[in-house]
């Protein structure tokens with residue numbers, strides 16, 4: 001049976017919307033992508049994110065399905081990045097060099113507790129997922145972590161430079177001749193898009209509006225995240241570093257040109273106003289405690305956005321005839337999106353088979 005081409009509207013040009021538009025236009029479907037803001041400067045959480053793809057680091061704080069979907073995504077990302085690069089665009093900087101978790105000597109129980117929780121959640125299989133590094137082992141992997149004598153190495157984890165991925169996806173979506181409609185806030189109905197200019201019919205509508213879908217996804221809430229980007233030629237991390245601390249959460253994700261993304265706060269709020277003094281002090285002092293050379297780092301950017309989350313922090317994938325809603329990716333968009341996109345592709349395919 002031949003799979004017919006569908007006329008599909010995707011609402012939301014953030015992470016999910018772009019990935020869906022890229023994959024589905026690449027399969028020959030006619031895609032129209034609607035975005036309330038501009039495609040060059042997205043309003044969504046995707047733009048603020050650190051881009052970590054870290055199922056094990058997240059496992060301790062999240063429900064098991066997030067971990068399982070995350071493992072699927074970890075398998076998908078390398079192939080997708082390869083496909084994006086095949087077109088000769090600029091590199092999107094995907095790296096699978098693992099992550100390292102550390103704690104200051106006075107907080108060592110945090111590291112121990114994290115390790116125990118991994119063991120409890122992964123069972124007998126757990127030992128192959130992490131390695132406790134001592135002294136020179138840690139120094140060999142990350143010489144700039146000289147203040148720490150132990151670290152937990154999660155070798156399978158990855159990260160992607162979202163600031164490179166998002167424009168790369170847009171280039172591919174355009175190459176596939178999808179229609180791009182920016183500055184067009186929409187509402188989503190089965191087979192129908194409503195906007196200021198009236199309504200348009202489609203075979204399928206996919207609602208990927210993140211927090212913009214609050215009218216349609218019950219219990220959707222915003223979780224504010226604040227991030228700083230610093231630049232220093234003195235510190236060279238090879239992979240994301242997480243500092244376990246009784247008060248703050250801190251990660252440091254190295255990027256090209258001596259830049260490091262530092263994050264992130266997690267505040268139950270929809271507030272999109274600039275970073276607070278308190279948050280910037282907490283992030284800065286936690287960072288300084290990792291290495292004193294950070295004192296001279298330059299703060300080159302701060303980012304604030306709200307993660308779209310459901311009440312149980314699980315993603316939502318809801319389907320009815322003519323309409324799919326995908327939302328609630330919370331702090332796991334990059335971790336979950338490829339696996340969810342594949343589920344949506346399968347659902348569309350099954351639906352199409354039913355109607356042919």
Ligand SMILES: Cc1cc2nc3c(=O)[nH]c(=O)nc-3n(C[C@H](O)[C@H](O)[C@H](O)COP(=O)(O)OP(=O)(O)OC[C@H]3O[C@@H](n4cnc5c(N)ncnc54)[C@H](O)[C@@H]3O)c2cc1C
Nearest residue numbers: 012014016036044045046052186210212225332333334335
């Ligand atoms: C500070 C921070 C750090 C993060 N770090 C990570 C990380 O390291 N790893 C990870 O996996 N995840 C991370 N995340 C989470 C990740 O960014 C989100 O889960 C992801 O962006 C959600 O994708 P989305 O496409 O559903 O929503 P969004 O990325 O928010 O995109 C939604 C899009 O829909 C558009 N829109 C809204 N309303 C309308 C409308 N009515 N009509 C048309 N368009 C509309 C918006 O403008 C936006 O472009 C982080 C988030 C934040 C805030």
